Amino acid sequence: MNHPEKSTAPQNEQAAIEKRREHLKAESQRLIDMANNEPHSALKCIHQLSVAGGATEATYIAIEQRIVADQDAAGAYHLVLLAQNTPDLPIDARQLIELVVNKGDNTQRLALLKNLPLPPVNHIKETILASNDGEAIGQMNAYLQINPEGYGSHHMLGSSQKDRIVPLSPGNSIE
Structure with missing residues (x-):
């Protein structure tokens, strides 16, 4: 007995994973562009990153750089809270905590x-x-x-x- 739906299930799963990966890459690039080009956009980027459900390492780095450039204590606070739940993020949490304590x-x-x-x-x-x-x-x-x-x-x-x-x-x- 052949069950055609069983043989296509892994292909459909793989296609869904690939579609999600491409969506996250596109969202990441959009957020990087926003962080690089829009002053005081860190909170908007963090919110949209949460809605997207993740992003590339470069996205987190771009948001951190925007926060530091703007000396944005609110953005720093929210990125620090995000980082405590995701310990391998490529950001300097100590620098962001210092920004919140000193400028928040x-x-x-x-x-x-x-x-x-x-x-x-x-x-x-x-x-x-x-x-x-x-x-x-x-x-x-x-x-x-x-x-x-x-x-x-x-x-x-x-x-x-x-x-x-x-x-x-x-x-x-x-x-």
Whole structure:
């Protein structure tokens, strides 16, 4: 007995994989072009990268270069969070974390403190204290009181999903 549908199934799977690969290559090139040519496009690129479901290494490098060129703390924050879930990305997460701590706002700094596995606790703490933002200092102190090592929310047993998902900073939208 011959089952023709069984013999075409692997071919159809392979064709679908090849079609997806070509789509990702095209999306990657489009995102690289956007990152290389549109100032302040990192958040848009990161969003579209997420929608596409992935990209080439060159795409991540182009987005990182756009973030650094623009000194874009919001873009740096989101790429760092993406990188913590994909450890082999070809980006310098330390440089991006430094950008967020030095140029970001206290909401982003507190989010790094809560969401990174091993955040630079002392540097974040010093920067928030230097801001004289009473509310942010209070939030930081409350968090560090229950988690003095700053091991990130995912290490805390009582952490809720709400603690892990941090939205874009106010005033930064993705289009």
